[in-house]
Amino acid sequence: MPISSMAHTISVRTRPAVQAAQEIARSHGIVAGQARVLHDANNVVVHLAPSPVVAKICLASVGDHGWRKLATELEIARHLIRAGAPVVGPSQELPPGPHVQGDFAMTFWRYQDHDPSAVATSQGAGQALAQVHEALDSYPETFPSFLDRQVKRAARILFSESVPSPLPTTEHAFLCSQYLSITSELDDRKLRCRTLHGDPHRGNLLVSKTGYLMIDFESVCSGPLEWDLSALPGLGANTFSGDEELLSLLRRLRSLCVAVWCWTRSRSSIALDRTARNHMDLLRLAA
Incomplete structure (x- = not known):
């Protein structure tokens, strides 16, 4: 943990x-x-x-x-x-x-002792994720699509008419338009899916004295390799052979989902508000 x-x-x-x-x-x-x-x-x-x-x-x-x-x-x-x-x-x-x-x-x-401030190297992060993927390949059950988990959860928040939006007014319209644009592009693609960690960001990667360890498996899902690569810290995705165009698209989608999720909880955390704004900046740069 x-x-x-x-x-x-x-x-x-x-x-x-x-x-x-x-x-x-x-x-x-x-x-x-x-x-x-x-x-x-x-x-x-x-x-x-x-x-x-x-x-x-x-x-x-x-x-x-x-x-x-x-x-x-x-x-x-x-x-x-x-x-x-x-x-x-x-x-x-x-x-x-x-x-x-x-x-x-x-x-x-x-409890795993580790250094939370240690820099995670691209190679170390990529190798740890690759080993987790290999082990997930033999898991006997199937999992819902990443689109049915993180992505549709973001859509429910963005397009809900039953409750006031928790998102800043200035950002809401932009996020809605980006959601429709990105998912429209995804609809035109045939995705090759596998079982994924779902959320292998830096916070879910521990750098210990014995090596890299991954945690938090509640987001395990089915999806293209590039969905996991979109969350890897640094340049970890470079250790894999993936579709660069799809990876770029899914990085935008990842930033959108993170921004929406963080802003729904940002009243209790300055750090979450900061994270949401960082991902908004990334999304605007890539749009």
Whole structure:
């Protein structure tokens, strides 16, 4: 699970999730009195310090969508570990779950020490992703298209008439026009699809003393290789043989999806607003 260079303070919003994870940890003999929030977006991710355990927590109950996402991610991670892929796996300190405590569902993962400020080389990032792809090739289940996950989620936000748009007024029309332009170009292409990580950005790549490790498998999907390459840090995509024109198009689509997603949550995070604006700049440059 991701570990940021500066852990978030446990806030009024995240405290109930942290306490739920601590309760389950204590019931399994895990000491978690120094818990620190590592990530707070779709899920709350908590290092249950001083124990080498990380909890990934969401609002969910047994069997619902959030719970199933956590369960599927665990199964994918177990498969990748068995296949020898460079990933951070589930915790061995306690049953990884999914567990339910109150209003929260959660899974437990191995804490991986790493340097969040280290520069990820193109070769290292590309090789780690290639190994994950190879392991995913043998996964026995199929996954929804990337268009049915990140992309349609962005469309629902952009074109919803039932709720006010969370996007800045000055950017909304531009994002809508870009969405229609990019997806129209994609409709004219025949895509060669495979199983992908779905979101292999720098935050999901840990640089440890033993090498590069990938995390976060809840966005695993089916799509063209270039969709994963569009998220790779630096020039990692150069380690693959791909369609440069398609890659350029999907980088635009990736920036659009990231900008929309970040702006829906930016009220609680200056960093998310900054990320959204960075991707808007990239999108305008490429348009």
